[in-house]
Amino acid sequence: MSEVILACTELTKTFKDGERRIEVFKKLCFSIEAGKKIAIIGASGAGKSTLMHLLGGLDRANKGQICLKGQDLASIGPNKRARLRNRYLGFVYQFHHLLPEFSALENVMMPMLIAKQSKKTAADKAKQVLDQVGLGDRLEHRPAQLSGGERQRAAIARAMVMNPACILADEPTGNLDEKTADAVMEMFLQLNEMYNTALILVTHDMHIAKQMDHIVELKHGELHLFSGD
Ligand SMILES: Nc1ncnc2c1ncn2[C@@H]1O[C@H](COP(=O)(O)OP(=O)(O)OP(=O)(O)O)[C@@H](O)[C@H]1O
Numbered sequence: 001m002s003e004v005i006l007a008c009t010e011l012t013k014t015f016k017d018g019e020r021r022i023e024v025f026k027k028l029c030f031s032i033e034a035g036k037k038i039a040i041i042g043a044s045g046a047g048k049s050t051l052m053h054l055l056g057g058l059d060r061a062n063k064g065q066i067c068l069k070g071q072d073l074a075s076i077g078p079n080k081r082a083r084l085r086n087r088y089l090g091f092v093y094q095f096h097h098l099l100p101e102f103s104a105l106e107n108v109m110m111p112m113l114i115a116k117q118s119k120k121t122a123a124d125k126a127k128q129v130l131d132q133v134g135l136g137d138r139l140e141h142r143p144a145q146l147s148g149g150e151r152q153r154a155a156i157a158r159a160m161v162m163n164p165a166c167i168l169a170d171e172p173t174g175n176l177d178e179k180t181a182d183a184v185m186e187m188f189l190q191l192n193e194m195y196n197t198a199l200i201l202v203t204h205d206m207h208i209a210k211q212m213d214h215i216v217e218l219k220h221g222e223l224h225l226f227s228g229d
Pocket residue numbers: 015016017022024042043044045046047048049050051
């Protein structure tokens with residue numbers, strides 16, 4: 001059996017909106033093993049992004065446990081949590097979230113510098129990954145000087161530069177035309193092939209979802225294996 005990389009058990013998340021409480025999900029369980037590819041689908045507002053934020057340790061659940069590489073994220077301090085996230089997870093969002101004042105190269109170097117790697121090691125690895133995503137000749141461009149697809153590829157390069165065990169991608173191709181979206185997907189699949197990187201990918205696009213090993217649907221606060229129409 002493969003190692004479980006990321007898992008949550010009995011996760012409950014409620015938002016307070018003035019007097020109203022929005023219970024997004026209750027006692028939700030999910031796990032992903034090394035090298036697996038899982039698509040999460042579901043209607044707008046179903047809680048997909050909320051789940052991704054919790055799984056990535058970017059937001060806190062009201063109840064439940066999240067384990068990354070066997071470590072309960074709630075039981076460790078913020079510094080260790082940040083280190084584990086940095087080491088084992090990569091994030092890609094619908095909007096790239098690159099730092100505007102830094103070049104593509106510097107943006108991709110960032111996770112390595114945070115992990116206290118030397119500037120030279122970080123720059124060498126960042127160049128290599130940017131090359132891999134076809135941006136080898138855009139190193140010095142700032143995000144505003146890149147096209148939408150190029151920005152998304154730079155964001156993927158940043159997500160993969162640490163060779164994470166798992167990439168969490170929330171509608172990574174939502175803003176891209178079909179051809180660029182296909183190229184970006186091709187890149188994720190290659191990463192999975194080459195490095196056994198697990199993928200959790202939120203998408204509204206069934207064509208993309210079908211390229212994963214499993215599709216799960218988030219509906220009424222529960223996850224169900226989706227078996228097609
Ligand atoms: N910070 C917040 N405060 C209050 N309510 C929130 C907050 N974030 C999300 N919600 C609510 O939680 C529910 C789930 O939101 P979420 O962003 O996870 O949906 P989603 O499945 O990602 O939708 P989409 O497909 O549109 O991206 C929604 O009803 C949303 O309004």
